[in-house]
Amino acid sequence: MSRVVRVAAAQLGPIQRDQSRTQVVERLVSLLRAAAADGASLVVYPELALTTFFPRWWVEDLREADHWYEREMPSAATQPLFDEARRLGVGFHLGYAELTPDGERYNTAILVERDGRIVGRYRKVHVPGHERHEPDRPFQHAERHYFTPGREGFGVWRAFGGRIGMMICNDRRWPESYRLMGLKGVEMILCGYNTPLHYVPDPSQDRLQAFHNGLVMQSGAYQNGTFVVGVAKGGVEEGVDSLADSQIVGPSGEVLARTSGNGDEIAVADCDLDWCRNYTGTLFDFDRYRRPEVYGPIASQRGVILEDG
Ligand code: CDT
Secondary structure, rough: OOOOOEEEEEOOOOOOOOHHHHHHHHHHEEEEEEHHHHHOOOEEOOOOOOOOOOOHHHOOOOHHHHHHHEEEOOOOOHHHHHHHHHHHOOEEEEEEEEEEOOEEEEEEEEEEEEEEEOEHHHHHHHHHHOOOOOOOOOOOOOOHHHOOOOOOOOOOOEEEOOEEEEEEEHHHHHHHHHHHHHOOOOOOOEEEEEOOOOOOHHHHHHHHHHHHHHHHHHHHHHOOOOOOEEEEEOEEEEOEEEEEOOOOOOOOOOEEEEOOOOEEEEEEEEEEEHHHHHHOOOOHHHHHOOOOOHHHHHHHOOOOOOOOO
């Protein structure tokens, strides 16, 4: 039986602060319809796809930020997306800010099957940026103020005829993210991102944003024999220019499809999940070649320990 999944990376252009959820959901539905017309069965949206990237502003009291978070999913505003996806028989991956009944705040993504069921939920593990106000910056990246790191780790779910994993933005820069899913037999990793082109702590990296984005996703895909679908919210949002360059990477590490602009746009590729075995059954046959007995510090040690004291 064929295990080809036609996937659409549904990149978003900027979402300005005054755009309502209803307006954003209309954009998501337009992309969904375009993807469905192109034969896609899975549509992947970016990180924090319902709002502007609000961690760029500081608020002392987080309760003032409650309006950026979703308390339930689907919500009244997102129900039209769920309804249209089910009608079209298309599943999706959606990133958003989650506020739980216990008052916890997570940077979250869900996986929705073609029949409208939420089959997976992932809460961002590697939360970047800073936890305190840094008023000298041109803009904040205070994700560590707004979000608690996810405690559930990296899941892999049986869906779309294969094994699907999720990660969010900064997770893609860490090899552990891919490997933990690789050890669960992942065949496709979905990842939304918001990556400002200007990296305030070290502007020498600005010109390398697209290079680093491709570097990490292509190597993560190849080293784990998995597809990686990376989807941006790009363009100039509230004065901050962000990387677009959404792409679908195969288990060979090759880019199969990518967006060309920095606005709302889809890039589509046929992903044959059986292709993963060419890598996980040969060069990256984990069971045969991995050496966990010498990898201990990866799981137990956080920072660098110099052996020469
Ligand atoms: N959203 C997110 O995780 N963005 C980071 C920006 C760099 S850290 C300030 C990223 O890794 O792309």
